[in-house]
Amino acid sequence: MKIGIDSIAFSTSRYFLKLKTLAAHRGVEFEKYSHGIGQIAMSVFPPSEDIVTIAIDAARKAIAQIENIAAIDFLIFATESSFDLSKAAGIYVHHFLKLREDCRVIEIKQACYSATGALQLAKSYVRENHNSKVLVIGSDIVKYSPGSSGEPTQGGAAVAFLVSADPQIMIIEDGSGVHTNDIMDFWRPISESEAQFDGKLSAYNYLKSLDISFNRYLAKTNRNISAIDYVCFHAPFGKMAQKGALQIKWPNPLDDTLLYNSAIGNSCSASLYICLTSLLDHSKAPLENKRVGLYSYGSGSVAEYFSGIIAEKYRSIITPEENQRLLASRKEISFEEYELFCSNSSDSANKTYENSGAVRLKSLENKKRIYVEN
Ligand code: HMG
Numbered sequence: 150m151k152i153g154i155d156s157i158a159f160s161t162s163r164y165f166l167k168l169k170t171l172a173a174h175r176g177v178e179f180e181k182y183s184h185g186i187g188q189i190a191m192s193v194f195p196p197s198e199d200i201v202t203i204a205i206d207a208a209r210k211a212i213a214q215i216e217n218i219a220a221i222d223f224l225i226f227a228t229e230s231s232f233d234l235s236k237a238a239g240i241y242v243h244h245f246l247k248l249r250e251d252c253r254v255i256e257i258k259q260a261c262y263s264a265t266g267a268l269q270l271a272k273s274y275v276r277e278n279h280n281s282k283v284l285v286i287g288s289d290i291v292k293y294s295p296g297s298s299g300e301p302t303q304g305g306a307a308v309a310f311l312v313s314a315d316p317q318i319m320i321i322e323d324g325s326g327v328h329t330n331d332i333m334d335f336w337r338p339i340s341e342s343e344a345q346f347d348g349k350l351s352a353y354n355y356l357k358s359l360d361i362s363f364n365r366y367l368a369k370t371n372r373n374i375s376a377i378d379y380v381c382f383h384a385p386f387g388k389m390a391q392k393g394a395l396q397i398k399w400p401n402p403l404d405d406t407l408l409y410n411s412a413i414g415n416s417c418s419a420s421l422y423i424c425l426t427s428l429l430d431h432s433k434a435p436l437e438n439k440r441v442g443l444y445s446y447g448s449g450s451v452a453e454y455f456s457g458i459i460a461e462k463y464r465s466i467i468t469p470e471e472n473q474r475l476l477a478s479r480k481e482i483s484f485e486e487y488e489l490f491c492s493n494s495s496d497s498a499n500k501t502y503e504n505s506g507a508v509r510l511k512s513l514e515n516k517k518r519i520y521v522e523n
Contacts, residue, residue: 155317170483198502264418
């Protein structure tokens, strides 16, 4: 039975900061960001936008690409930017999407790996429930301390994809290489809104885990690198993915996979799947029946190397114009506005900002999040 990604869409903030602006205010040469890190901009989120609002926008677009919405009976929300230790963020999505009342909803976490964990879980679920569709959402907003070395690698986005039998975008193959090790390279204690990190250790462990999981994948599947046509890497920043390609001696350019991420920044759980979307949208060569290798890395850490075969129908399902329009229509903000967004001050909360989708976070009432349709 062929199981995999049936439709896919992403969403991000309506606002972005150019890293040229950040570099000028931090006294850093822009080339460090553009060449050293490989990023040109990052999405920045107004107070009315959070992991739920962008998830709803992404999920609405993913669902619009399929016919049988009633088949969705499981929603897995993958995130490390959760704001509630009890209620799953996916329940808000379930409400606004009007999914069936007997649809299971859970939230899962393992840093940027979580959407891949959700994909593998969904695949097993569909194997047991052939007619089901599972809605997987990866939604994250990445925040580091202003002025820290992590600052140019912030960002955020949500990706939503449906996992089903006979998928229209990509068949996920059996056989993957997994590597888990206990390491403090990136973490966010419950009391903190900003992630803590050890940048050099995280880059080292990303590459070491890639080496181990990739070789494990090759051994398990009895393949060698020439059996893989394209590769996508988790991209906390473009240069990290480029270093990943060097690590596994990948000969071809990654450019098509990194176009969206270079403008969005790190979107954690969504990042790998936005790379895949970027490849689908930008590849000039036909991708039907091609094998794509995918490297998922989540600090802390769990890594998995796996692969998929692009389905015959993918061109009729993807939405490159819509994705490119979403990014092209974002509004650039000034450094002062960026500081205002970061401060979470009442000045920014009282202003009206645009959201990407139709749902916005209206207010917090008795610590309850109130979402409304525009
Ligand atoms: P830094 O200390 O500012 O960087 O932090 P640096 O001084 O090492 O410079 C970066 C690169 O720019 C270097 O190139 C410099 O040579 C170059 P490299 O040696 O790496 O090839 N450079 C220049 N190039 C051109 N012109 C110049 C110039 N100056 C310097 N003038 C770092 C950079 C990425 C470490 C920092 O931003 C950081 O710690 N970010 C957060 C952590 C992170 O993203 N880690 C990635 C791996 S872990 C991961 O992917 C998981 C994650 O997504 C979280 C999760 O799983 O949930 C983060």
